[in-house]
Amino acid sequence: MRSFKDIIGQEHIKEYLQNAISQRKISHAYIIQGEHFSGKEFIAKVFAATLQCEEQLSEPCGKCRSCKQFQTGNQPDIIYVGHEKPNSIGVEDVRSQINGDILIKPYSSPYKIYIINEGEKMTPQAQNALLKTLEEPPAYAVVLILTTNLEELLPTILSRCVVLRMKPVQDELVKEYLKRELMIPDYKADICVAFARGNIGQAKQLATSEEFENIRNEALSLVKNIRNMELHEVMSAIKRIREYHIDVNEYLDVLSIWYRDVLLFKATNDTNHLVFREEIPYIRKAADKSAYEGIENILKALDNAKNRLHANVNFELVMELLFITIQEN
Secondary structure (H helix, E strand, O other): OOOHHHOOOOHHHHHHHHHHHHHOOOOOEEEEEOOOOOOHHHHHHHHHHHHHOOOOOOOOOOOOHHHHHHHOOOOOOEEEOOOOOOOOEOHHHHHHHHHOOOOOOOOOOOOEEEEEOOHHHEOHHHHHHHHHHHHOOOOOEEEEEEEOOHHHOOHHHHOOOEEEEOOOOOHHHHHHHHHHHOOOOHHHHHHHHHHHOOOHHHHHHHHOOHHHHHHHHHHHHHHHHHHHOOHHHHHHHHHHHHHOOOOHHHHHHHHHHHHHHHHHHHHHOOOOOOOOHHHHHHHHHHHHHOOHHHHHHHHHHHHHHHHHHHOOOOHHHHHHHHHHHHHHO
C-alpha cells in the first residue's frame, strides 16, 4: 500500500501533514496546489488513508479493514467528488455530494473525507455553496481541494483552508525514480527529466509515451540535417508536424534543449551535463559550425516562435521563419 514514504520530494508537505496527524490537529479543509500530473491526488489519497487507518499511525498500515477497503476503492468515508460537465464543477455537484451528505456521520471511520479534484473548475456559485459547509463543518469533516490554479478560488475559500503548495522535485530524485521504478535507461531518463521540470508525473508520462518518442525523433532528425536542407525539405518537415499531430510545444522544447546542449558543449567542451549525450558527434559538429551569437539567436527564435503560436499567428509562417533562422545561424 502506498504511503508517505512513496511521495517523491514535497518534504514540506509530508512533514506538515504527518505532524498534523501525529498531533491530532487536523484542519477541516486543505488546498493542495500543483501542476497537472504533479502528484496532488496521490498525496491527498495517502493523507486520507492515513487518517482513516485503524492503527492511527503516521502511515497507513495496509492491513486493517479501512486500509483494505481503501485499496479496493470501497472506503465509504472517503468520497471523491465528481461532476457531470467536463469543464466545470457546478453548484448542484457540491450540494448533492457534499452539503447534502456531510451531516451524515461517518459509517465506520473517525473522519468523513471529501476529495475535490480539479478544484479550479468549481463555479463561483459552487464555491459559495461549499463555503457554507466550510464555515460550520461537523467535527469529523475534512475537505481536500486539489487545484492547479489558486487564483480560480475565491478569497473566502482560501481563507478557510490550509494551503499547501507543491514545489518542483529535484532532477536527481526524478531521474532516480524513473530508473528504479520504470527501468528507464540513463540517457532517456535525462531527456524526460529535462522536459518535466520537476514534475514527476509528467516525467513518468514522457518516459512511457510512444508519441513523445516520435516527437523527439522527428525533432532530432531536423536539427541534424537542417543546414543541408532545401526549402522544399524544410516545408515538408513543417507539414509532417501537422500530419503526425505532433504537440508543437514539446517539439519546440526538444529543439530548445538540443541547442542549449550545443551552447553548453561549445562553452565547456564537457559532455557530462548534456541532455543528449548519446548524440555528441552531432552536437560537436553543430557547436563547431555555429558562433555563440548564432546559437543564442536560435534560442531566442524558439522562444519567439512559442509566443507567436500562442498568439495564434499562422503556424506555417512561424515555423518557416524559425527554421530559416536556424539554417542561417
